[in-house]
Amino acid sequence: xxxxxxxxxxxxxxxxxxxxxxxxxxxxxxxxxxxxxxxxxxxxxxxxxxxxxxxxxxxxxxxxxxxxxxxxxxxxxxxxxxxxxxxxxxxxxxxxxxxxxxxxxxxxxxxxxxxxxxxxxxxxxxxxxxxxxxxxxxxxxxxxxxxxxxxxxxxxxxxxxxxxxxxxxxxxxxxxxxxxxxxxxxxxxxxxxxxxxxxxxxxxxxxxxxxxxxxxxxxxxxxxxxxxxxxxxxxxxxxxxxxxxxxxxxxxxxxxxxxxxxxxxxxxxxxxxxxxxxxxxxxxxx
Amino acid sequence: xxxxxxxxxxxxxxxxxxxxxxxxxxxxxxxxxxxxxxxxxxxxxxxxxxxxxxxxxxxxxxxxxxxxxxxxxxxxxxxxxxxxxxxxxxxxxxxxxxxxxxxxxxxxxxxxxxxxxxxxxxxxxxxxxxxxxxxxxxxxxxxxxxxxxxxxxxxxxxxxxxxxxxxxxxxxxxxxxxxxxxxxxxxxxxxxxxxxxxxxxxxxxxxxxxxxxxxxxxxxxxxxxxxxxxxxxxxxxxxxxxxxxxxxxxxxxxxxxxxxxxxxxxxxxxxxxxxxxxxxxxxxxxxxxxxxxxxx
Numbered sequence: 269x270x271x272x273x274x275x276x277x278x279x280x281x282x283x284x285x286x287x288x289x290x291x292x293x294x295x296x297x298x299x300x301x302x303x304x305x306x307x308x309x310x311x312x313x314x315x316x317x318x319x320x321x322x323x324x325x326x327x328x329x330x331x332x333x334x335x336x337x338x339x340x341x342x343x344x345x346x347x348x349x350x351x352x353x354x355x356x357x358x359x360x361x362x363x364x365x366x367x368x369x370x371x372x373x374x375x376x377x378x379x380x381x382x383x384x385x386x387x388x389x390x391x392x393x394x395x396x397x398x399x400x401x402x403x404x405x406x407x408x409x410x411x412x413x414x415x416x417x418x419x420x421x422x423x424x425x426x427x428x429x430x431x432x433x434x435x436x437x438x439x440x441x442x443x444x445x446x447x448x449x450x451x452x453x454x455x456x457x458x459x460x461x462x463x464x465x466x467x468x469x470x471x472x473x474x475x476x477x478x479x480x481x482x483x484x485x486x487x488x489x490x491x492x493x494x495x496x497x498x499x500x501x502x503x504x505x506x507x508x509x510x511x512x513x514x515x516x517x518x519x520x521x522x523x524x525x526x527x528x529x530x531x532x533x534x535x536x537x538x539x540x541x542x543x544x545x546x547x548x549x550x551x552x553x554x
Numbered sequence: 555x556x557x558x559x560x561x562x563x564x565x566x567x568x569x570x571x572x573x574x575x576x577x578x579x580x581x582x583x584x585x586x587x588x589x590x591x592x593x594x595x596x597x598x599x600x601x602x603x604x605x606x607x608x609x610x611x612x613x614x615x616x617x618x619x620x621x622x623x624x625x626x627x628x629x630x631x632x633x634x635x636x637x638x639x640x641x642x643x644x645x646x647x648x649x650x651x652x653x654x655x656x657x658x659x660x661x662x663x664x665x666x667x668x669x670x671x672x673x674x675x676x677x678x679x680x681x682x683x684x685x686x687x688x689x690x691x692x693x694x695x696x697x698x699x700x701x702x703x704x705x706x707x708x709x710x711x712x713x714x715x716x717x718x719x720x721x722x723x724x725x726x727x728x729x730x731x732x733x734x735x736x737x738x739x740x741x742x743x744x745x746x747x748x749x750x751x752x753x754x755x756x757x758x759x760x761x762x763x764x765x766x767x768x769x770x771x772x773x774x775x776x777x778x779x780x781x782x783x784x785x786x787x788x789x790x791x792x793x794x795x796x797x798x799x800x801x802x803x804x805x806x807x808x809x810x811x812x813x814x815x816x817x818x819x820x821x822x823x824x825x826x827x828x829x830x831x832x833x834x835x836x837x838x839x840x841x842x843x844x845x846x847x848x849x850x
Contacts, residue, residue: 271752272674279665280680282722286699287687293698350592353585367840369593372600375828377781379799380821383806384603387814393615395602427596435840459581488693491783495803509693516697517788526697533694 297526303519315527325528327503328511329535331418335507336486338422343433344479346426348471351437352463367438371431378428378491385424386411386496411497414504421493421505425486433478440474441467469552476551480543487536508532607631607818614815630819637816638801639794644824647797650716651779655772657721662771663764666730667756671742681731687724692784700788715789716797720779726771733767734760766838773835780828798824 298315302308319325350370357363373381388395389410397407410420444467452466468475490509493499499506508528516525605623606614607630613620634640668674669681699719704710709718737760745755761768783799790796793804802824805817832839 269672269674272668272672272677275664275668275672276680278661279684279722279727282661282719283684283687283724285702286719286722287690287695287724288683290695290698290702291690293701294695297698346592349588353589356585357589366589366593369596371840373596375777375832376821376825377783377799377802379781379783379803380825383802383817384599384821388599388602393617395617395619398617398619427599430592430596484691488691490693495783512693512696513788517700522697522701529694529697533691536691537689 294526294529297523298530300523302522308523311523315524316531318524319527319531324503324506325508325511325531328506328508331503331505332487332489332507334418335422335425335489336483338418339425339429339486340479340482342422342426343429343482344475346430347433347437347478348475350430350434351441352467354434355438355441367435370434373428374431376428379495381424381428382492382495385420385427389420389424389496412501414501417497417501417505421489421496424492424496425489428492429482429485433482436478437471437474440471444470472551473553476543476547480540483539483543484536487532487539508535603818603821607815607822609815611813611815614813627815630813630815631823633813633816634805634820634823638804638820640798640801640820640823642794643796643798643801644827646713646795647780647799647824648827650713650797651776653717654720654779655775657717658723658726658775659768659772661722662726662730663761663768665727666732666764666767667734667760669727669731670734671760672752684724684727688728696784696788703789710789711791711795713795716782716785719785723771723775726775729771730764730767733764737763766841769835769838773831773839776831777828780831 299310299312300308301311301314350366354363354366357366387393389397391397391407391409391412394410396410397405400408408416410416448466448470449462452462488509489507490513493505493507494510494513497505499510509532512525512528512532515521515528601621602619605621606619608623608627609616609620609625609630610627611630613625665684669677669684703715703719707714707718709715741759741763742755745759750758780797781799782797783803786797786800790800793801796804802817802820805820
């Protein structure tokens with residue numbers, strides 16, 4: 269009996285020290301005004317009042333939402349379409365090739381991807397604008413215009429994460445019961461109908477899993493915008509985590525930074541809660 | 555397992571009738587074209603990175619882009635070693651990553667085993683706490699963790715700052731618990747009869763049987779930790795102690811003044827270890843991820 273406690277001891281110490289404790293600490297800190305120069309001072313809800321009226325924080329939430337919506341929509345649609353295509357490939361070598369190719373970017377760090385695609389998106393010297401030129405498209409100021417910067421960052425993130433989401437959908441497809449598909453075929457359901465009424469419902473738990481984890485991941489956007497644009501031009505690509513990083517570590521306002529972090533945490537919980545609530549209408553558990 | 559299942563499925567279907575969601579041949583060609591286009595878009599940046607890393611700085615921004623590396627300017631690679639303490643930084647990355655991987659394998663296999671197979675009061679509540687920590691994003695706790703690391707543990711700007719917080723893992727504990735749960739009880743009974751004690755049953759019987767789970771945890775943790783940018787950015791200050799992710803962004807120079815060929819050479823060099831680990835663990839990784847998507 270004692271052995272059980274002994275076995276979980278290292279994990280429990282680690283999680284309590286570095287996750288549970290700091291989470292409570294975050295909550296406590298958000299009621300204080302504290303920077304390196306002055307001792308901590310209790311200010312009640314002032315950080316949250318300031319947060320509610322902070323236009324830059326508001327903008328950073330707006331940017332983050334736009335990024336999440338663009339990125340996750342594109343990611344789920346492309347990954348699902350790719351998984352359906354690769355799944356019905358009969359040629360095994362070809363299917364291995366595609367799987368490996370799509371997964372390769374997942375191995376790169378966000379830093380390496382941000383640096384590389386930053387060059388490719390360059391307005392004058394970038395390869396992307398060069399090839400778009402063939403289609404008669406004028407050079408697009410991808411990273412230097414507030415109209416396009418979020419699109420460029422979103423595409424960069426899709427490029428890096430597509431393979432991961434794709435593998436999860438492929439996994440969902442390959443454990444689908446073969447009999448159900450055959451039964452649908454016998455019943456004369458073909459093509460689009462089979463996809464809509466048989467495959468997608470069977471796949472819906474996987475779709476929920478992938479979209480929930482992707483949205484949580486993307487709400488914490490940091491590496492790509494931080495490296496590619498430093499949040500610019502102006503604040504056009506500043507995300508919530510970047511705001512938190514600046515307040516907490518740039519200005520050393522630990523209390524205010526914690527309040528931003530908590531607001532993000534609350535948003536993550538609410539968005540995930542809504543997704544699970546809505547999922548009761550469309551997710552089918554066989 | 556998943557892969558075999560998939561191929562038999564494909565065989566059954568292809569002998570009966572074309573297995574299209576879109577019935578016509580047009581659909582097949584469209585989906586093939588789609589797969590090829592995405593593969594090209596995925597692979598082109600890799601080719602561009604490698605070929606540009608081998609060009610002279612003057613040539614690096616040439617348009618139209620030369621996809622075949624003709625210049626073979628290896629000096630870019632040499633310059634990576636001049637610009638940043640590359641070996642130190644790659645060594646730091648290895649030290650940090652391998653310590654965290656080893657630590658997580660130990661702590662998570664012990665805890666996962668206990669939650670799956672040992673009985674003790676409060677087990678369910680404690681496991682529920684572990685699961686709850688999975689939902690807390692790293693960013694929500696980073697400021698208190700920073701204070702803890704720098705003021706209480708005195709680890710600011712030391713490699714320990716990047717290792718110690720990563721030694722315990724809720725995700726890994728959960729993952730390995732599922733593996734240990736799936737192993738039948740018969741093994742334990744047989745070993746008991748043979749006079750094995752609890753530790754031997756864990757170490758010699760169950761741990762080896764859970765090795766696919768350990769491999770998945772090792773590969774995912776290696777990939778995540780090796781590529782981590784956010785925590786080193788916060789905890790480290792001395793260049794000699796940076797992991798290579800920070801070194802790469804450093805190479806770019808402030809406001810992007812570094813030679814891009816040198817930066818890309820650095821990216822190639824820093825990616826090689828991850829690719830090697832991926833090749834070694836590929837079988838487990840892809841199957842594990844696929845299974846994870848289903849159990850969701």
